[in-house]
Amino acid sequence: MSEPTFEEAQRELEGIVQRLESGEASLDEAITLWERGEELYRLCSTKLDSAQGRIEELARRVEAVKP
Amino acid sequence: MKVEAIEYGDRRVFTVSSFNRGIGDWLSRLPTVWVEGEVTELRRQARWQSVFLTLKDPTDGACLGVTMARGQFDALRLELVNGERVHVFGRPELFEARGDFRLRALSIERFGLGDHLAALERLKRKLAAEGLFAPERKRALPRLPRRIGLVTGNDAAAKRDVLTAITSRFPPARILVAETYVQGPRAATAIAEALREICEAPEIEVVVLARGGGSFEDLLPFSDERLVRALAACPVPIVSAVGHEQDTPLSDLVADARASTPTAAARLVVPDLAELTARLERSRTALGRGTRGALDRERRRLDLARDHLRRAPLLLLERRRAALEHSAGRLRALSPRATLERGYAIVRAAGEIVRSSSQLASGTSVDVELGTGGFGARVEETR
Numbered sequence: 001m002s003e004p005t006f007e008e009a010q011r012e013l014e015g016i017v018q019r020l021e022s023g024e025a026s027l028d029e030a031i032t033l034w035e036r037g038e039e040l041y042r043l044c045s046t047k048l049d050s051a052q053g054r055i056e057e058l059a060r061r062v063e064a065v066k067p
Numbered sequence: 068m069k070v071e072a073i074e075y076g077d078r079r080v081f082t083v084s085s086f087n088r089g090i091g092d093w094l095s096r097l098p099t100v101w102v103e104g105e106v107t108e109l110r111r112q113a114r115w116q117s118v119f120l121t122l123k124d125p126t127d128g129a130c131l132g133v134t135m136a137r138g139q140f141d142a143l144r145l146e147l148v149n150g151e152r153v154h155v156f157g158r159p160e161l162f163e164a165r166g167d168f169r170l171r172a173l174s175i176e177r178f179g180l181g182d183h184l185a186a187l188e189r190l191k192r193k194l195a196a197e198g199l200f201a202p203e204r205k206r207a208l209p210r211l212p213r214r215i216g217l218v219t220g221n222d223a224a225a226k227r228d229v230l231t232a233i234t235s236r237f238p239p240a241r242i243l244v245a246e247t248y249v250q251g252p253r254a255a256t257a258i259a260e261a262l263r264e265i266c267e268a269p270e271i272e273v274v275v276l277a278r279g280g281g282s283f284e285d286l287l288p289f290s291d292e293r294l295v296r297a298l299a300a301c302p303v304p305i306v307s308a309v310g311h312e313q314d315t316p317l318s319d320l321v322a323d324a325r326a327s328t329p330t331a332a333a334r335l336v337v338p339d340l341a342e343l344t345a346r347l348e349r350s351r352t353a354l355g356r357g358t359r360g361a362l363d364r365e366r367r368r369l370d371l372a373r374d375h376l377r378r379a380p381l382l383l384l385e386r387r388r389a390a391l392e393h394s395a396g397r398l399r400a401l402s403p404r405a406t407l408e409r410g411y412a413i414v415r416a417a418g419e420i421v422r423s424s425s426q427l428a429s430g431t432s433v434d435v436e437l438g439t440g441g442f443g444a445r446v447e448e449t450r
Contacts, residue, residue, distance in 0.1 A: 017353040038351075041347065044347050053241065
């Protein structure tokens with residue numbers, strides 16, 4: 001499975017939280033969900049932390065004639 | 068002049084000159100008409116008799132050569148530049164020496180505001196009928212684009228406003244800026260070109276088309292059919308942030324989303340970092356709480372089971388005692404005591420219950436048991 005995007009990870013994390021809060025998960029499932037949730041949280045945090053703000057200019061051919 | 072053919076046996080052949088003359092004669096009989104198009108390749112020189120230009124159809128690029136007497140052209144004082152839209156009044160003509168077909172202009176009028184408005188309305192209806200503005204064509208914008216494209220004019224303010232709005236909301240934003248002409252007759256194609264180039268850059272997931280406010284004419288390029296079609300065909304979702312709230316260039320209608328201010332554009336293309344972080348932390352807290360909740364629930368169930376287990380022997384004992392009491396009750400109900408209470412008596416002789424007088428004889432000692440107490444007696448007679 002390829003790494004999920006931030007949005008996918010966040011959506012999955014919130015789904016897991018909902019499932020846990022519904023109280024329907026068995027103990028085994030809850031532990032599995034928790035582990036997956038922590039993994040997704042780390043993934044999201046890393047994505048936010050590692051995102052470097054950057055503004056670039058598209059290199060374009062300078063047109064000689066102005067209108 | 069008469070057009071004569073040379074005869075080669077039964078084949079009639081025209082010279083080039085007579086052919087051109089014939090076609091020219093025929094063309095000259097056509098009526099004068101108005102033709103609309105964009106001026107390109109305008110050539111005017113003081114020593115030339117005529118001014119030359121090419122009239123181009125902006126929708127499909129079809130071209131028509133136009134000539135006009137230089138004196139007539141200069142008298143119009145139009146100061147035309149390439150890219151401007153005009154109406155040319157003239158008649159078709161053949162330049163016989165070269166066999167070139169062209170429009171001989173008698174007058175040229177620049178497209179006026181009213182013409183622009185009417186053309187815009189027509190174009191809007193046409194594109195709407197094609198479904199270019201349909202809501203179902205609108206694509207969802209990514210919530211966290213890896214890279215944002217910004218196509219903007221080379222006027223500093225609009226560019227700076229959008230960049231500031233995006234980076235203050237989401238500092239880690241990565242933005243690729245393409246500056247282009249956003250005004251004048253060449254703007255539409257220049258913007259479309261910038262758009263195409265920026266979409267080819269890697270990781271671009273949304274493009275903001277930005278331009279500050281301006282007059283109706285200033286914003287016309289954003290309603291140009293070529294640009295509108297380029298926006299519709301763009302593989303990346305587009306946010307149109309052109310002009311102010313009251314302006315509705317067609318780019319706003321064809322874009323996937325429109326924004327009336329740079330701040331609104333920023334809200335559309337990037338999440339609020341502070342909000343995002345808070346939401347993520349809330350999720351994590353809830354994750355811990357949810358897991359603890361599941362653990363606690365299991366713990367409570369286990370405790371309950373243990374309590375049940377511990378109480379089980381006691382319960383068993385109690386149940387047995389209750390059963391015993393029940394039996395005792397029934398036993399008591401069956402005992403003769405109740406019968407004795409009603410006035411009956413039990414007579415025993417030598418420890419045996421006496422059921423028949425044949426068991427007795429006169430003088431036998433008997434023991435009589437009553438409801439309460441008893442007494443000894445001697446038999447007087449038997450019957």
